[in-house]
Amino acid sequence: xxxxxxxxxxxxxxxxxxxxxxxxxxxxxxxxxxxxxxxxxxxxxxxxxxxxxxxxxxxxxxxxxxxxxxxxxxxxxxxxxxxxxxxxxxxxxxxxxxxxxxxxxxxxxxxxxxxxxxxxxxxxxxxxxxxxxxxxxxxxxxxxxxxxxxxxxxxxxxxxxxxxxxxxxxxxxxxxxxxxxxxxxxxxxxxxxxxxxxxxxxxxxxxxxxxxxxxxxxxxxxxxxxxxxxxxxxxxxxxxxxxxxxxxxxxxxxxxxxxxxxxxxxxxxxxxxxxxxxxxxxxxxxxxxxxxxxxxxxxxxxxxxxxxxxxxxxxxxxxxxxxxxxxxxxxxxxxxxxxxxxxxxxxxxxxxxxx
Amino acid sequence: xxxxxxxxxxxxxxxxxxxxxxxxxxxxxxxxxxxxxxxxxxxxxxxxxxxxxxxxxxxxxxxxxxxxxxxxxxxxxxxxxxxxxxxxxxxxxxxxxxxxxxxxxxxxxxxxxxxxxxxxxxxxxxxxxxxxxxxxxxxxxxxxxxxxxxxxxxxxxxxxxxxxxxxxxxxxxxxxxxxxxxxxxxxxxxxxxxxxxxxxxxxxxxxxxxxxxxxxxxxxxxxxxxxxxxxxxxxxxxxxxxxxxxxxxxxxxxxxxxxxxxxxxxxxxxxxxxxxxxxxxxxxxxxxxxxxxxxxxxxxxxxxxxxxxxxxxxxxxxxxxxxxxxxxxxxxxxxxxxxxxxxxxxxxxxxxxxx
DNA sequence: TTGTAAGCGTTATCAA
DNA sequence: TTGATAACGCTTACAA
Numbered sequence: 001x002x003x004x005x006x007x008x009x010x011x012x013x014x015x016x017x018x019x020x021x022x023x024x025x026x027x028x029x030x031x032x033x034x035x036x037x038x039x040x041x042x043x044x045x046x047x048x049x050x051x052x053x054x055x056x057x058x059x060x061x062x063x064x065x066x067x068x069x070x071x072x073x074x075x076x077x078x079x080x081x082x083x084x085x086x087x088x089x090x091x092x093x094x095x096x097x098x099x100x101x102x103x104x105x106x107x108x109x110x111x112x113x114x115x116x117x118x119x120x121x122x123x124x125x126x127x128x129x130x131x132x133x134x135x136x137x138x139x140x141x142x143x144x145x146x147x148x149x150x151x152x153x154x155x156x157x158x159x160x161x162x163x164x165x166x167x168x169x170x171x172x173x174x175x176x177x178x179x180x181x182x183x184x185x186x187x188x189x190x191x192x193x194x195x196x197x198x199x200x201x202x203x204x205x206x207x208x209x210x211x212x213x214x215x216x217x218x219x220x221x222x223x224x225x226x227x228x229x230x231x232x233x234x235x236x237x238x239x240x241x242x243x244x245x246x247x248x249x250x251x252x253x254x255x256x257x258x259x260x261x262x263x264x265x266x267x268x269x270x271x272x273x274x275x276x277x278x279x280x281x282x283x284x285x286x287x288x289x290x291x292x293x294x295x296x297x298x299x300x301x302x303x304x305x306x307x308x309x310x311x312x313x314x315x316x317x318x319x320x321x322x323x324x325x326x327x328x329x330x331x332x333x334x335x336x337x338x339x340x341x342x343x344x345x346x347x348x349x350x351x352x353x354x355x
Numbered sequence: 356x357x358x359x360x361x362x363x364x365x366x367x368x369x370x371x372x373x374x375x376x377x378x379x380x381x382x383x384x385x386x387x388x389x390x391x392x393x394x395x396x397x398x399x400x401x402x403x404x405x406x407x408x409x410x411x412x413x414x415x416x417x418x419x420x421x422x423x424x425x426x427x428x429x430x431x432x433x434x435x436x437x438x439x440x441x442x443x444x445x446x447x448x449x450x451x452x453x454x455x456x457x458x459x460x461x462x463x464x465x466x467x468x469x470x471x472x473x474x475x476x477x478x479x480x481x482x483x484x485x486x487x488x489x490x491x492x493x494x495x496x497x498x499x500x501x502x503x504x505x506x507x508x509x510x511x512x513x514x515x516x517x518x519x520x521x522x523x524x525x526x527x528x529x530x531x532x533x534x535x536x537x538x539x540x541x542x543x544x545x546x547x548x549x550x551x552x553x554x555x556x557x558x559x560x561x562x563x564x565x566x567x568x569x570x571x572x573x574x575x576x577x578x579x580x581x582x583x584x585x586x587x588x589x590x591x592x593x594x595x596x597x598x599x600x601x602x603x604x605x606x607x608x609x610x611x612x613x614x615x616x617x618x619x620x621x622x623x624x625x626x627x628x629x630x631x632x633x634x635x636x637x638x639x640x641x642x643x644x645x646x647x648x649x650x651x652x653x654x655x656x657x658x659x660x661x662x663x664x665x666x667x668x669x670x671x672x673x674x675x676x677x678x679x680x681x682x683x684x685x686x687x688x689x690x691x692x693x694x695x696x697x698x699x700x701x702x703x704x705x706x707x708x709x710x
Numbered sequence: 711t712t713g714t715a716a717g718c719g720t721t722a723t724c725a726a
Numbered sequence: 727t728t729g730a731t732a733a734c735g736c737t738t739a740c741a742a
């Protein structure tokens with residue numbers, strides 16, 4: 001007798017023999033218990049337990065041309081934003097038979113395309129990808145993926161399939177308008193990396209200031225350099241060196257905002273009186289900072305879990321009614337933008353919809 | 356002719372026909388080009404290109420009882436520490452044919468055990484797991500995994516197979532000793548989550564203070580609550596309420612340290628003169644804070660890439676000479692522990708070895 | 711160096 | 727409702 005290649009693991013045939021049925025009956029009992037008589041079902045379940053049988057995913061995938069793998073492609077592993085999204089995805093999939101295949105595109109559309117091709121070659125059950133700025137070829141791959149596709153983080157008219165996110169432009173507009181309402185007049189912009197989502201936040205900033213008649217391109221400080229707290233310090237220092245009368249800054253994320261705060265502290269600039277600071281994402285630290293930092297709460301975990309929810313529904317053949325879901329954002333007004341003497345702005349909860 | 360189940364993708368047989376050879380020759384040319392004559396190899400490569408052939412991973416896994424999947428199990432997706440480790444792992448695997456199967460145990464040994472069982476059922480090429488505190492059954496599973504296993508983050512006498520990390524006890528000892536040398540005498544401890552690694556840092560703290568004759572159990576503030584910046588504020592406030600004369604704190608991670616700093620700022624306590632603050636991990640923000648925060652640099656990215664390196668070597672049959680690799684840590688002394696009047700402590704680079 | 715034959719463990723298909 | 731049989735696409739074992 002030939003030695004088993006699979007290291008002695010029991011196969012479906014072993015279970016079948018023990019339960020006194022044929023392999024295919026075991027297969028059915030496992031996948032769709034309803035289709036097997038209660039009698040046999042019980043015998044099979046017992047055999048499965050007794051043998052510690054675990055189906056071989058590869059054999060299953062080969063025979064059925066289907067897998068339980070959900071491919072996920074995000075641009076960064078270290079960005080807290082995506083860590084939270086991922087957590088939502090993993091939690092949503094934890095009690096299911098699905099597994100996650102994770103790809104890190106490092107903010108490179110080319111790398112994303114490559115990952116997409118690799119993932120697709122494994123016939124995933126569904127695909128979750130960040131953003132809407134895929135290459136033409138990626139878009140084509142996604143359209144012919146043959147599985148549900150959920151684009152996350154953003155909102156757009158033309159989803160490949162489904163979409164969960166919020167409008168970065170609207171969110172940028174929201175914060176900036178808040179700064180205007182809080183009494184600031186010479187509002188700067190601090191931006192890093194300047195990926196598509198960051199660009200759209202900048203658009204929102206610009207629109208809000210134009211509406212208020214306060215837009216000054218010289219107050220926009222943006223760099224392709226990846227974001228960091230240190231960079232936040234540097235950018236604010238640069239901005240103040242060029243435009244010393246700047247009285248507030250919208251930072252495209254919380255790291256930059258924290259850096260801006262530290263820079264103000266080191267330069268003995270009063271926050272919020274001399275300079276107002278607003279961030280983006282509302283990481284946990286923002287509320288704990290001193291002074292507490294204003295930010296925009298983005299429902300990252302929810303985006304992940306909603307994406308999974310939609311993907312699973314679609315896998316099960318129940319496409320959700322709404323193909324594009326806006327999870328909105330909430331402005332969290334805190335001390336860093338509550339200027340003394342200006343009208344008190346209460347901590348409001350204002351969900352923003354796409355523009 | 357029967358319709359293809361695989362959605363029309365070319366198979367190895369298609370390539371073989373086009374190249375005018377047999378399937379097995381194509382298979383060999385793909386896996387081990389050396390074993391096929393240059394002549395045929397070229398024909399095959401051309402056919403592969405022409406057909407856009409991509410091997411089916413599942414068929415390959417089924418036939419060979421092997422996969423290219425490296426299983427990775429970490430306790431948290433949102434902890435920056437593991438995000439960096441992951442980056443090291445993904446980068447190390449990026450140019451290879453390997454894929455990552457990522458599991459999040461959420462700091463639960465039981466969940467870890469479950470993930471391990473799931474991963475193992477897919478016959479991974481290697482396994483990378485965080486920590487050394489597996490359950491007995493997990494340990495058993497790992498020992499019989501039939502593939503290289505790398506335990507990361509810590510150091511221990513008895514690795515399952517291979518190990519890359521540093522001694523948390525030694526690192527805790529290092530920071531605490533630094534605080535003593537910097538002139539602090541009533542040094543507190545702020546700890547959250549209190550997972551095994553945190554516990555060992557506490558041990559190092561305790562040992563260092565005992566050696567200095569300064570240990571006071573009442574200054575240890577620890578909670579099982581997950582870490583956060585807000586928690587850092589709360590813990591320091593508690594500690595100071597109980598022991599108002601505390602003159603320094605060792606925080607088991609940088610989030611707590613940042614919270615401690617904010618708490619001092621809000622209570623108008625001078626850092627480092629009234630209170631010294633030291634953190635752990637040396638996240639990027641520590642150097643940017645005001646005052647800059649002392650911390651212990653842990654080579655997280657390196658741990659990830661070294662683990663991959665060792666795993667790949669072992670997969671290739673070249674077990675590394677050293678099965679246990681100590682990557683060490685470096686104390687980063689900054690303003691938050693440079694007390695006025697005390698001996699100036701230069702920013703030193705002192706790799707710490709395991710105890 | 712190349713090829714033939716026989717699976718790998720599961721599911722699709724069709725028949726009973 | 728259950729089963730026999732033939733794939734699924736690839737690799738191992740052995741032969742030429």
